[in-house]
Amino acid sequence: MCDDNEMKQPIRVAVTGAAGNIGYALLWRIASGDCFGADQPVILQLLEIPPGMQRLDGVIMELKDSAFPLVHGMVGTDDPNIAFNEADAIFLVGSRPRTKDMDRSDLVAANGPIFVGQGKAIDAVASPNVKVITVGNPCNTNALIACANAPSIPPQQFTAMTRLDQNRAVGQMAERADVPASKIHDVFIWGNHANTMYPDPRFASVEGKNATDVFDEEWLQGAFLDTVATRGKAIIEARGASSAASAASAATDHMRDWWQGSNGRIVSMALPSEGWYGVPEGLVFSFPCRCENGEITVVDDLPVDAFAQSKIDENIAALLEERGAVSELLG
Ligand code: NAD
Ligand code: LMR
Secondary structure (H helix, E strand, C coil): CCCCCHCCEEEEEECCCCCHHHHHHHHHHHHHCCCCCCCCCCCEECCCCCHHHHHHHHHHHHHHHHHHCEEEEEEEECCHHHHHCCCCEEEECCCCCCCCCCCCHHHHHHCCCCHHHHHHHHHHHHHCCCCEEEECCCHHHHHHHHCCCCCCCCCHHHHECCCCHHHHHHHHHHHCHHHHHHHHEEEEECCCCCCEEEEEEEEEEEECHHHHHHHHHHHHHHHHHHHHHHHHHHHHHHCCCCCCCCHHHHHHHHHHHHHHHCCCCCCCEEEEEECCHHHCCCCCCEEEEEEEECCEEEEECCCCHHHHHHHHHHHHHHHHHHHHHHHHHCC
């Protein structure tokens, strides 16, 4: 930990749904420096809806009681214009989780409208360089809605989280190969944070060996793919609540790599397509990305085989359908 006088100027970090389950895990990771760096002070700007404000008061008390040296200020509010004011980074988490009998896309009617008002508030008051990660489901389409309602912010500053799916893919490979997760590199997710997602193993390595040589195709295209794609539901069934600590950890990884760089590694991020891999322009789609100097670059020259193409096409179709369902929210 740095001495106070070696530290940078504080940045403003907004978190919505801050009194929810993900918020409760995420705020401690941000406050401890895991996301923006051990020398980067933060001012936390926490948004809730009125019924959540009492719980948010409790969360703020606990953050104070944690005495984090990097936390240089905190505000709790139910007004997005206060929460997003001059924000440098925003975690859009606040929204309803699904129950075990729902698909994530069933949440769009309840959650989609949230991202209209929040997109407009981001447009009005956030830093013009703000980096936004959308976690609330269905996260790809909610990011699209927020982006469409913030016309003054470049679309590439709006992302959605598929890092949890990537981390799940790493976890499955590490377990099967009986190696630590740190030995698995460059497995990434195409498409939607939904059952159609494609965890692509073709460029991944396991202790430096090609994942496609280490694992058989039947597992990679069968149990591996299915386990990763349906893990959210399996957790809801087991825990009686949707993933929270792992989601917070993935959001930390996503924003850390965007802010501090991915060190040449491929990471999964959903962002508005510029036509990469034939994905229609504007669809918020998860691509293989690298991050450097605060910028995300889509790795746009990977070969696509017939299986990968069929999965990409499936995700395009699903996301076009979601976009059609929210057309009246797109400004
Ligand atoms: P939660 O119910 O525990 O917490 C959500 C919080 O958001 C609540 O405190 C609620 O009061 C607040 N909220 C609701 N509407 C709001 C609004 N308009 N503005 C600000 N706050 C608002 O839910 P959770 O477990 O924290 O999950 C939050 C969301 O994240 C859900 O939609 C869930 O499906 C999603 N999720 C996404 C991923 C992913 O990988 N993308 C992973 C896990 C969960
Ligand atoms: C997850 O993948 O764990 C989250 O999106 C929660 C869910 O509804 O599956």
